[in-house]
Amino acid sequence: MAEEGAIIGRVKLEQRHGKERVRVGRVWKDSDGTHHFVEWNVGIRLLSDCLPAYFTGDNSNIVATDTMKNTVYVKAKECSERIPVEIFAIKLAKHFTTFYQPVTTAIVNIVEKQWERVSVDGLLHKHGFQFGSEEHTTEVVVKKCGALQVTSGIGKLRLLKTTQSGFEGFIRDKYTILPETQERLLGTEVTASWRYAFKSLQNIPVQPLYFFDSHMGVKKVLVDTFFGPPKMGVYSPSVQYTLFEMAKAVLQRFCDLSSVDLKMPNIHFLPVNLSSKDNPVIVKFEDDVYLPTDEPHGAIEASLSRIHSKM
Numbered sequence: 001m002a003e004e005g006a007i008i009g010r011v012k013l014e015q016r017h018g019k020e021r022v023r024v025g026r027v028w029k030d031s032d033g034t035h036h037f038v039e040w041n042v043g044i045r046l047l048s049d050c051l052p053a054y055f056t057g058d059n060s061n062i063v064a065t066d067t068m069k070n071t072v073y074v075k076a077k078e079c080s081e082r083i084p085v086e087i088f089a090i091k092l093a094k095h096f097t098t099f100y101q102p103v104t105t106a107i108v109n110i111v112e113k114q115w116e117r118v119s120v121d122g123l124l125h126k127h128g129f130q131f132g133s134e135e136h137t138t139e140v141v142v143k144k145c146g147a148l149q150v151t152s153g154i155g156k157l158r159l160l161k162t163t164q165s166g167f168e169g170f171i172r173d174k175y176t177i178l179p180e181t182q183e184r185l186l187g188t189e190v191t192a193s194w195r196y197a198f199k200s201l202q203n204i205p206v207q208p209l210y211f212f213d214s215h216m217g218v219k220k221v222l223v224d225t226f227f228g229p230p231k232m233g234v235y236s237p238s239v240q241y242t243l244f245e246m247a248k249a250v251l252q253r254f255c256d257l258s259s260v261d262l263k264m265p266n267i268h269f270l271p272v273n274l275s276s277k278d279n280p281v282i283v284k285f286e287d288d289v290y291l292p293t294d295e296p297h298g299a300i301e302a303s304l305s306r307i308h309s310k311m
């Protein structure tokens, strides 16, 4: 059994090492001239018995972080077919736990940037892509025994609705100035992550589009639940309530997920009222003119997990 930590006198050492921000772009070319492109930003952490490196300067059990970086490019080259980011992360993590005897666990995080195929004159371009702000994230943990944990996610998903939102009934005291309202603009930048229920390398779903479809599906449920039906929308009494509705909808719709984690900052758009001594009403706020802000913002986060296998 490898040792990743040790107690020395009255202190405990826990250690891991890896490489951060290894950036790779990969193109796949179909025979009809259609190209596919992904950009990945990879982080790797290896748990292994390299305590002698800390205690005596003996590096003989260390996988150099430079080697980890090279491995990202080698494995990207080896992927001759277009693959989802989750499968690439699993391949990398599996490599580290099987190729290196001292490595007991590999943790691979990847952020995929959004390069979307462009349309020109109404036709999808064969090799032209446009950058979007959204991110597709994954974290994969693989143990030597084959145990696996896969988390997927979405980052920087900015959503905003101009009505059907309010906030009332909260604690009022001598520090409170926020008025109660049934009419406000609601803006957020969703960071979502969800854990798949399968727990070993043998149980990874075999359908080639599984992770692509899950990602698109979860995103659609999150967005649809946030906004409600196109004509009427749906009333949000708080970010907290809407967040819970979104998380519940994801677990109800996708039974192969065991938990979902949502961070939904309340990004404030401040009402604009302008007045002067001579002109008391230059701009009177009527739910129309706002000052967009980045900070400070509300921080509202929650996780929802299944206690039983079915909801």
Ligand SMILES: O=c1[nH]c(=O)c2[nH]c(=O)[nH]c2[nH]1
Pocket: 167, 178, 237, 238, 239, 240, 266, 298
């Ligand atoms: O939806 C909201 N939740 C809060 O907790 C909160 N706090 C606040 O100032 N505005 C809001 N809005």
